[in-house]
Amino acid sequence: MDTKNTTRVALITGGSAGLGLALTRALAAEGWRVITDGRSEEKFKEADLPDGVTTIVGDLTDADHREGLRVEVERAGRLDLLVHNASTLGPLLMKELEEVDIADLTQVWRTNIGSPLVLTSTLLPWLREADGVLLSISSDAAVNHYETWGLYGASKAALDHVTLTYGAETGLTAYAVDPGDMRTAMHQDAFPGEDISDRPLPETVVPHLLALIEQRPETGRYRAADLRGDV
Known part of the structure; x- marks a missing residue:
């Protein structure tokens, strides 16, 4: 590992749209080197991401794609933040x-x-070396019970558990964060034909995530709305 590299490095999965894209842009603007992935090359072209962002197109469930992410982290020499989005x-x-x-x-x-x-x-060696942060994007469906949301909610509850258990087992700072409702394509998919324009844009959640990353409270599950929006 290249411990001489002092530029902070983040890997954000699902960074071609929605909250992942908004967080990718914000971290890059703050001088981070950001590695991100997504399944659509076209969406990345439309995103017009700034310098300092490396995009890898592929499906996270594919082992070869995950190996490509590992190689990119190895090339960067460190990993300060891993975001499961x-x-x-x-x-x-x-x-x-x-x-x-x-x-x-x-x-x-x-x-x-x-x-x-x-x-x-796979990425634990780099996270440990940098005393990095593990951050998983959760949902209120992980703790509440909504009709037709059971399968998704159960998976998010499991993600919360795995994330915080990694924190307990490794000593890494680990967070599961419920961002709240957002005006995203995924949210629209959940409510086909409905007007979701009253939901806040994902960009409004980013300051709360940045505050969490910088302030580093104790490992746990948080609601973005309860976090300070400034640093």
Whole structure:
């Protein structure tokens, strides 16, 4: 590992749109080197990301893609922040639990919990070396119970548990953060045909995440709305 590199490095999964994109832009603007991924090369082209951002197109559930992320972190020489942001709602239209089958469960579990778990393990040496932060984007569906949100909510509850257990086992600072409702494509997918323009943009959540990263309170689960929005 190149411990002489003093530029902070972040890896953010799902950085081609929504909260991942907003956080990627904000960290790059603050001088971080950001590595991010997404499944759509076209979305990255539309995003017009600033210098200091490395994009890798692929699916997080693919082992070769995760290896590509590891190689990029190795090339950067350090990892100060790992953000698990990429996720899926599962099959659309969203289903009540009695309609869920094993294929649905596998799809959601591989993306929302399996891939973050094994990616974290892969990148632990760099996180430990930098005394880095592990941050997983959660949901209020992880603790509340909404019709048709059961499969997604269960995966987020599992992600919370895995994230905070990594903190307990490794001593790393680990956070699971509920960002609240946002005006994103994923949220629109959950409410097809409905007007979600009253939801705040993901950019409004970013200052709260930046405050969390800089202030580094104790490991735990947080709501973005309860965090200071300034640093």
